[in-house]
Amino acid sequence: MKEISKRYNPSETEPKWREFWEKEQIYKFNPKAKGEVFSIDTPPPTVSGKMHIGHAYSYTHEDFIARYRRMKGENVFFPFGTDNNGLATERLIEKTKNVRANRMERNEFIKLCNKTIKEITPDFICDWQKVGMSCDFSKIYSTIDDNSRRISQKYFIDLHKKGYAYRQEAPVVWCPYCQTAIAQAELEDKESESYFNDIIFKLPKNKKLTIATTRPELLSSCVAIFVHPDDKRYKKLIGQKAQVPIFGNRVEILSDKKVDPEKGTGAVMCCIFGDKTDVEWFKEYKLPLVMSLDKDGSMTKQAKKYAGLSAKEARKSIIEDLQKKKLLVSQKKITHAVNIHERCKNEVEILNSKQWYIKILDKKKKFIKLGEKIRWYPPFMRTRYENWIKNLGWDWAISRQRFFGVPFPIWYCEKCGEVKIADEKDLPVDPLTDKPKSKCVKCGGTKFIPEKDVLDTWATSSISPQLALQLFFKEKETRELIPMNLRPQAHDIISTWLFYTVVRSHYHFEKLPWKDLMISGHVLDSKGKKMSKSLGNTVSPQEILEKYGADALRFWSAGSSLGQDINYSEEEIKTGRRTTTKLWNVARFMAMHEKKPKLVKNSDHLERADVWILGEMNKTIAEATKNFENYTYAKAKDAIDDFFWSKLADYYVEFIKYRLFGEDKKSKDAAIRTLSTVFFNVIKMYAPIMPFVTEEIFQTFFKGAEKTKSVHLSKWPEELKFSRKNDILDFKEAIKAIDEIRKFKTEKGISLGIDIKSLKLKTKVNLKKYGEFLKKAGRVKKLT
RNA sequence: GGGCAAUUAGCUCAGUGGUAGAGCGCUUGCUCGACACGCAAGAGGUCAGUGGUCCGAUCCCACUAUUGCCCACCA
Numbered sequence: 001m002k003e004i005s006k007r008y009n010p011s012e013t014e015p016k017w018r019e020f021w022e023k024e025q026i027y028k029f030n031p032k033a034k035g036e037v038f039s040i041d042t043p044p045p046t047v048s049g050k051m052h053i054g055h056a057y058s059y060t061h062e063d064f065i066a067r068y069r070r071m072k073g074e075n076v077f078f079p080f081g082t083d084n085n086g087l088a089t090e091r092l093i094e095k096t097k098n099v100r101a102n103r104m105e106r107n108e109f110i111k112l113c114n115k116t117i118k119e120i121t122p123d124f125i126c127d128w129q130k131v132g133m134s135c136d137f138s139k140i141y142s143t144i145d146d147n148s149r150r151i152s153q154k155y156f157i158d159l160h161k162k163g164y165a166y167r168q169e170a171p172v173v174w175c176p177y178c179q180t181a182i183a184q185a186e187l188e189d190k191e192s193e194s195y196f197n198d199i200i201f202k203l204p205k206n207k208k209l210t211i212a213t214t215r216p217e218l219l220s221s222c223v224a225i226f227v228h229p230d231d232k233r234y235k236k237l238i239g240q241k242a243q244v245p246i247f248g249n250r251v252e253i254l255s256d257k258k259v260d261p262e263k264g265t266g267a268v269m270c271c272i273f274g275d276k277t278d279v280e281w282f283k284e285y286k287l288p289l290v291m292s293l294d295k296d297g298s299m300t301k302q303a304k305k306y307a308g309l310s311a312k313e314a315r316k317s318i319i320e321d322l323q324k325k326k327l328l329v330s331q332k333k334i335t336h337a338v339n340i341h342e343r344c345k346n347e348v349e350i351l352n353s354k355q356w357y358i359k360i361l362d363k364k365k366k367f368i369k370l371g372e373k374i375r376w377y378p379p380f381m382r383t384r385y386e387n388w389i390k391n392l393g394w395d396w397a398i399s400r401q402r403f404f405g406v407p408f409p410i411w412y413c414e415k416c417g418e419v420k421i422a423d424e425k426d427l428p429v430d431p432l433t434d435k436p437k438s439k440c441v442k443c444g445g446t447k448f449i450p451e452k453d454v455l456d457t458w459a460t461s462s463i464s465p466q467l468a469l470q471l472f473f474k475e476k477e478t479r480e481l482i483p484m485n486l487r488p489q490a491h492d493i494i495s496t497w498l499f500y501t502v503v504r505s506h507y508h509f510e511k512l513p514w515k516d517l518m519i520s521g522h523v524l525d526s527k528g529k530k531m532s533k534s535l536g537n538t539v540s541p542q543e544i545l546e547k548y549g550a551d552a553l554r555f556w557s558a559g560s561s562l563g564q565d566i567n568y569s570e571e572e573i574k575t576g577r578r579t580t581t582k583l584w585n586v587a588r589f590m591a592m593h594e595k596k597p598k599l600v601k602n603s604d605h606l607e608r609a610d611v612w613i614l615g616e617m618n619k620t621i622a623e624a625t626k627n628f629e630n631y632t633y634a635k636a637k638d639a640i641d642d643f644f645w646s647k648l649a650d651y652y653v654e655f656i657k658y659r660l661f662g663e664d665k666k667s668k669d670a671a672i673r674t675l676s677t678v679f680f681n682v683i684k685m686y687a688p689i690m691p692f693v694t695e696e697i698f699q700t701f702f703k704g705a706e707k708t709k710s711v712h713l714s715k716w717p718e719e720l721k722f723s724r725k726n727d728i729l730d731f732k733e734a735i736k737a738i739d740e741i742r743k744f745k746t747e748k749g750i751s752l753g754i755d756i757k758s759l760k761l762k763t764k765v766n767l768k769k770y771g772e773f774l775k776k777a778g779r780v781k782k783l784t
Numbered sequence: 785g786g787g788c789a790a791u792u793a794g795c796u797c798a799g800u801g802g803u804a805g806a807g808c809g810c811u812u813g814c815u816c817g818a819c820a821c822g823c824a825a826g827a828g829g830u831c832a833g834u835g836g837u838c839c840g841a842u843c844c845c846a847c848u849a850u851u852g853c854c855c856a857c858c859a
Contacts, residue, residue: 007821189858196859213859226859259859268859275858336858383788384854391786391855491853521853526796528852559807560797563789565852569796571808578821589818638798638806646806653818661817746813746825753816 004591004700008584010549010577013696018129020695022137026710027070027078029136031472035075039484040066041465041514042135043497044081044143046088047117049096051127053531054490056541057566058520060557061633062488063133065518067688068628070134071716077481079468080128080135084117085144085405086457087178087343092116093404102179106403106432113404117144127542132550132691134712139471143460144406148467149428152460153409155508157421159358164507165398167419169354171279172397173339176297176311177346180401181355183456184394185496187339187348194336198265198329199322201225201242209234209242209253210329212264214336216322217314218271220247220303221292226281227267229255234267245327246318247304254285273350276393293349295401311349356399356408356453360503364389370502374517377631378563381491381519388495396500398456405454411436415445462500465513479509487514491521491563518631521565528567539568551690552576558637558689579641580693583686586649587697590679593660593672597705600677603722605666607659610674611722612731613652616643617678618719624685625716633689640685648678680705681717 021027040062045055062078070076090101093113101109121142129137141148159165172181194214201209211225222244227234234253241250251269258277259268270281272290281287292302299306299314306314322328339348360367367389376382399408409422409429420436422429431450439446460467469478482505489498498517505513524530525537532538544553555576560566600606600614620643627636656671680702687694691712698711708714745752 006819189855192858194858211859215859264859270859277859337856338858378789380788387787387855495854524852530852564797567796569808572796574821575807578819581821582819585819585822587818592818635798642806649819650823654816654823657817742824749813751814751816752824753814 004588006588008580008693008696010551010580010692011546014130014132014550014692017692017695021134021710021712024709025138026712027134027136028138029077029079029472030075033075035073037077037481037485038066038069038074039077039469039481039486040079041468041484041487041501042079042081043489044083044141044461044464044467045124045128047082047084047121047124048088048092049120050124051131051541053539053541053544053568054523055128056131056544056553057523057557058488058490059128059133060131060554061520061562062486062518063554064558064633064688065486065488065628065631066134067691067712068716070712071684071687071714073715076134077469077472077484078135079140079471080125080133080137081141081143081464081467082121082125083143083457083461084121085454085460086400087180087402088457089113089117089144090402090404091343101403109403114144117142130545130550131541132554134691141467141471143457143467144404146428147470148460149406151463151466151470152406152455153422153427153429154424155463155466155504156455156459157409157424158508160419160421162507164359165356166359167354167356169352171273171282171350171352172355173394174295174349174351174353175341175344175346176293176295176349177344178341178402179295181353181397181399182341182348183397183458184392185458185499186342188342188345189337190340190345190347191335192338192347194334196264196332196334197319197322198331199245200327200329201245201269203237203240203242209237209267210265211267211269213269213274214334215271215274215315216318217299217303217306217311218274218292219244219269219318220299220306221271221273221290222247222251222269223272223287223290224251224270224281224285225253225267226256226259226270227253228259228261229257231259231261231266245325246321254281256281256284272352275350279350289352291352293351295351295353297349355397357395357397358459358503358507360396361392361394363503363506364392366506367499367502370506370512373512374502375515377516377518378561381494381517381563384491384494385499388499396456396503398459399453400456401452402454405457406460407431407454408451410451411448412451413440413443413445414447414449416440416443418442420448458496458500461497462504463508464497464501465505479511482509483512484514486516486518488518488520491519494519516631519563521560521563524565524567526568526570528565531568544573548573548577549580549692551580551692554689554691555579555637558633561634562631576690579644580690582645582649583683583690583693583697586653586679587701589653590672590675591701593668594676597676597680597702598669598673599680599705600673600720600722605670606674606722607667607670608731608734609652609655610670613647613674613678614720614722616647617681619643621681621685621717621719628688636685637689640682640689644682644686648682652678676702676705677720683711684714684717687711687714 066076066078093116094100097112097116156165173184175182196212196214197216198210198212199216201211203209225242227238237253238255240253242253243250270278270287272282273279290302292300293311294300297311299309301307303314306317309317319328340346341348368386371382371385407430409427411420411431413420418440420440423437432452436448465482465484466478469481473481501513505511529537541553552573556569556572559572620639623639624636627633656675659667659671662668683694683697694711706714741756
């Protein structure tokens with residue numbers, strides 16, 4: 001036997017076991033293996049250079065469950081993928097390669113994206129392996145690879161055939177910076193300073209009407225003025241026409257209950273399009289489509305002398321002109337919330353354009369009901385899902401006027417405009433380079449215009465169950481595997497990934513995507529503030545891994561309840577490291593007395609302390625098992641921690657020393673068997689949380705105890721059956737006595753090792769009954 | 785403005801309808817036959833506030849306050 005090192009050193013053991021697991025294919029998924037499949041719809045992280053601490057936090061949570069299930073004997077399907085198309089990826093490439101997609105050849109940019117993704121993905125994934133993820137990394141998907149493009153296009157065609165996808169020219173949320181349409185779910189709020197401008201509109205007979213607006217640059221798009229129907233000030237004006245300042249055209253004054261008489265002057269101009277209400281009025285009153293803003297955020301010809309200016313410049317210029325004409329009554333400084341695009345943080349606009357949509361608004365109730373059929377852990381997260389759906393105001397816009405994404409498998413007939421769908425057997429296609437192989441079904445035309453747009457990245461990631469399952473199964477087989485068992489994810493993408501996956505699964509398969517949902521919280525800094533690069537309060541998981549090891553990081557991660565945000569705490573990570581050390585030391589102690597693991601065979605010559613610790617072990621196994629089943633890994637960890645530190649290490653190990661060093665062979669044998677059994681089960685119970693140290697201890701000390709290559713393939717502990725329950729009570733009496741002795745010694749400042757015979761302490765304790773230990777009364781914490 | 789969550793020891797958080805728990809930190813002591821990344825003994829709390837239900841509330845209910853998050857508000 002090789003020499004056992006005195007210290008446990010994660011930087012030596014962790015790479016060693018990572019290699020071992022890979023070489024021995026410990027986590028390889030075999031579709032034909034025994035055991036019921038437990039499938040996990042692993043979130044494909046967006047390739048962004050490096051894993052951040054939030055990833056480490058939520059991914060380890062799902063890994064606890066995967067490892068637990070594997071030990072329970074289930075055939076765990078735990079795939080891995082990366083999400084690497086769409087705006088997030090484009091932004092990354094633009095930033096790291098210092099380019100702008102809009103100023104490059106489309107093909108060149110796509111090539112650069114593909115090349116960069118290929119370069120950085122291996123390092124990126126490596127962090128997930130370092131943190132101890134037990135996914136099958138031998139086959140992974142990327143949301144832009146051929147297979148994903150094929151699947152994504154195939155299911156888009158399915159949506160189209162079923163009538164859930166449609167193309168329409170309509171107002172859509174538009175990012176002038178990225179120059180693409182985006183979905184409601186991609187918006188964020190930002191407080192920004194602005195001015196409320198009171199502007200005079202002239203009425204017939206020299207009368208005036210003052211309206212308040214923050215968007216004077218949209219005057220040229222003003223198509224109506226709205227007042228509240230009950231507003232006494234303006235009631236007489238309804239139906240009259242007002243003259244738009246500077247531009248001179250006349251617009252009707254209409255009434256609508258959406259107007260708030262208290263706000264501004266109580267009269268508001270409706271512009272195409274200043275905000276969502278304008279869109280609603282546009283539709284409801286069939287107002288003319290008068291666009292003053294172009295797709296790049298500049299003013300159109302409609303804005304006449306302001307054409308070509310940016311919206312900001314136009315605003316300034318128009319305000320100056322209004323002042324000159326004395327049509328600006330006042331300007332009030334305000335702060336208001338504006339919608340910005342989450343990817344680039346620029347203010348968005350609403351423009352009219354032709355986009356592809358997926359229907360969702362007409363099935364809101366259905367989606368809420370489907371949400372009720374999934375088990376949510378923790379349950380309250382479901383209300384967020386419901387709230388989001390209730391507040392949805394737009395169908396899902398899925399076309400993006402961008403470059404690096406899955407192309408629509410679509411052309412349009414040049415002659416009649418009919419949509420031409422690609423043939424399934426030709427997928428994946430790129431309509432820009434590929435051509436349809438048949439004529440237009442409507443008019444027989446042979447010339448086609450390719451669809452240049454690409455799909456929203458969520459349109460591909462929302463079929464992640466298929467992307468993952470089809471790595472290992474034929475498409476037909478995957479239907480049997482839906483719903484998958486578990487979707488783990490963090491709460492920030494309930495309105496996107498989670499919701500869209502429910503939608504897609506329902507549309508394609510009329511099934512739920514998963515049975516259980518496990519929602520993780522976020523990592524905050526040590527003071528409870530959001531981590532962000534600009535605040536400089538981020539922590540790097542790579543540094544933690546190097547300094548303390550993956551097990552310590554995972555120990556910290558396991559410390560908070562599911563769904564709870566966690567404050568980053570280096571102290572807790574240190575406690576994790578201490579736990580690995582403690583485990584190692586108990587292992588060494590055990591090995592001092594017995595080289596080969598000997599387990600309890602029967603309860604024949606077990607002594608009181610043995611029966612007691614085995615009973616406590618059984619309780620802990622029951623508690624840990626129950627909690628891993630319920631995804632409450634933090635409670636499982638608490639139970640294991642408490643048992644290991646306060647009962648096994650602090651108490652039992654101390655107590656049996658006199659037996660291990662004594663002459664009574666039977667007693668010694670019972671102690672070593674009990675210790676081995678209990679400690680082996682502790683190692684197993686810790687294995688899902690701390691996979692490295694438990695593997696090191698398993699391989700070094702317990703290899704012969706169970707015929708398995710790895711602790712992670714060993715059997716999850718079961719309660720040990722034995723019939724000496726009375727002794728447990730007996731032993732608790734001894735503990736009370738021990739407490740007395742401990743207290744006495746500590747108060748007098750006497751060393752704990754001193755024999756009590758030499759002290760003037762009277763105790764009722766029966767020394768014979770509890771052995772030599774009581775004479776010394778070693779360390780004991782409180783026992784419960 | 786709507787919703788969700790939280791409020792328990794100096795800090796981070798468990799928890800229960802019947803006299804309050806852990807880890808870290810703090811104090812004091814201890815090189816005791818694995819472990820100083822250790823061991824032992826301590827100090828420390830009107831369980832946010834106000835009402836209500838109950839024999840009894842930190843726990844259940846109502847309201848209030850504070851904090852965080854999601855959504856709406858963008859004229």
